Amino acid sequence: MLAVLIGQHGEYLLIFLVSPGQFQEGVMTVHDHWQMDASAPELYERYLVPAITSVWADDLLDRIDPAKGECVLDVACGTGVVARRLAERGHVGRLVGIDLNGAMLAVARAKSSDVEWTEGSALDLPFATRSFDVVLCQLGLQFFPDRPQALREMARVLKPSGRLGLSVYSAIEHTPAANAFVQALDGFLGPESSRTKRAEHLTCNADEVGNWVRQAGFDRVGVETVTKQIGFPSALDYVRFQLTATPMAALLTREDDAGRERTIAAIADDVAARLDPSILANGRLTFPQESFVVVASLR
Numbered sequence: 001m002l003a004v005l006i007g008q009h010g011e012y013l014l015i016f017l018v019s020p021g022q023f024q025e026g027v028m029t030v031h032d033h034w035q036m037d038a039s040a041p042e043l044y045e046r047y048l049v050p051a052i053t054s055v056w057a058d059d060l061l062d063r064i065d066p067a068k069g070e071c072v073l074d075v076a077c078g079t080g081v082v083a084r085r086l087a088e089r090g091h092v093g094r095l096v097g098i099d100l101n102g103a104m105l106a107v108a109r110a111k112s113s114d115v116e117w118t119e120g121s122a123l124d125l126p127f128a129t130r131s132f133d134v135v136l137c138q139l140g141l142q143f144f145p146d147r148p149q150a151l152r153e154m155a156r157v158l159k160p161s162g163r164l165g166l167s168v169y170s171a172i173e174h175t176p177a178a179n180a181f182v183q184a185l186d187g188f189l190g191p192e193s194s195r196t197k198r199a200e201h202l203t204c205n206a207d208e209v210g211n212w213v214r215q216a217g218f219d220r221v222g223v224e225t226v227t228k229q230i231g232f233p234s235a236l237d238y239v240r241f242q243l244t245a246t247p248m249a250a251l252l253t254r255e256d257d258a259g260r261e262r263t264i265a266a267i268a269d270d271v272a273a274r275l276d277p278s279i280l281a282n283g284r285l286t287f288p289q290e291s292f293v294v295v296a297s298l299r
């Protein structure tokens with residue numbers, strides 16, 4: 001089932017639910033491979049958070065290192081990995097997570113009661129001016145329809161001397177698995193099919209991101225280009241995840257289960273053929289993923 005919601009500010013919000021059992025029989029026979037048997041937010045939390053976003057969360061928290069007693073806001077928190085990780089580090093002080101997607105927040109709520117989870121838009125934060133010491137925004141900025149407005153909102157809710165920590169994927173060409181995937185998609189399903197995946201990545205350079213943050217009112221702004229090694233059990237798991245548990249599943253809704261699995265396998269073979277063999281050592285998919293990481297503060 002695919003649900004499309006349109007937010008107050010024109011944001012597109014896709015919620016994809018995979019019916020239980022749909023991908024279990026005859027597909028996933030190897031135990032350490034991924035089981036696509038839950039809703040998209042649950043699958044996101046089960047697979048993408050450990051594989052990808054917890055890696056970036058630890059990096060961001062190490063850079064910002066919120067102090068005892070500081071009030072922290074996690075914007076576009078998703079299932080809440082950044083705020084939850086901070087709570088697990090023993091943070092003392094108010095922790096708030098906000099996201100537009102109620103289904104992602106439901107997973108966040110089930111995982112932790114240490115954080116105040118709030119549904120709302122990054123473009124119109126429902127918080128008083130000067131109410132937080134730290135704002136974090138991990139892998140969300142690329143999705144906001146009005147990035148300058150979201151950054152101005154982050155500056156508005158920060159107290160004087162407040163800090164911002166933000167990460168966002170850089171150009172897709174700097175993340176080989178994603179780049180191979182969009183090329184394979186375009187080849188199999190047509191040139192428009194990779195649009196959603198490409199939208200996860202910025203096309204500009206680090207200086208431009210720094211300028212957006214400065215123009216939003218931040219004073220000391222540093223942007224670092226950071227690479228992390230990301231691992232998936234196989235190229236097939238990577239492609240299957242993308243095409244069954246994300247909004248890209250809409251690309252294969254016309255196919256029955258067998259046809260969908262054939263297409264996924266063919267795209268996975270094509271992805272593998274486009275990658276340097278070192279990325280597929282021992283059948284695992286291990287690739288560098290590049291992001292811009294911003295650390296900024298107000299005067």
Ligand SMILES: C[S@@+](CC[C@H](N)C(=O)[O-])C[C@H]1O[C@@H](n2cnc3c(N)ncnc32)[C@H](O)[C@@H]1O
Binds near residue numbers: 053082104123137145
């Ligand atoms: C790739 S996820 C990142 C989630 C989380 N920060 C993490 O690292 O796992 C992007 C999130 O941005 C949220 N999002 C997109 N547009 C938004 C908006 N305008 N306001 C708030 N959240 C938004 C989505 O609902 C989604 O949960």
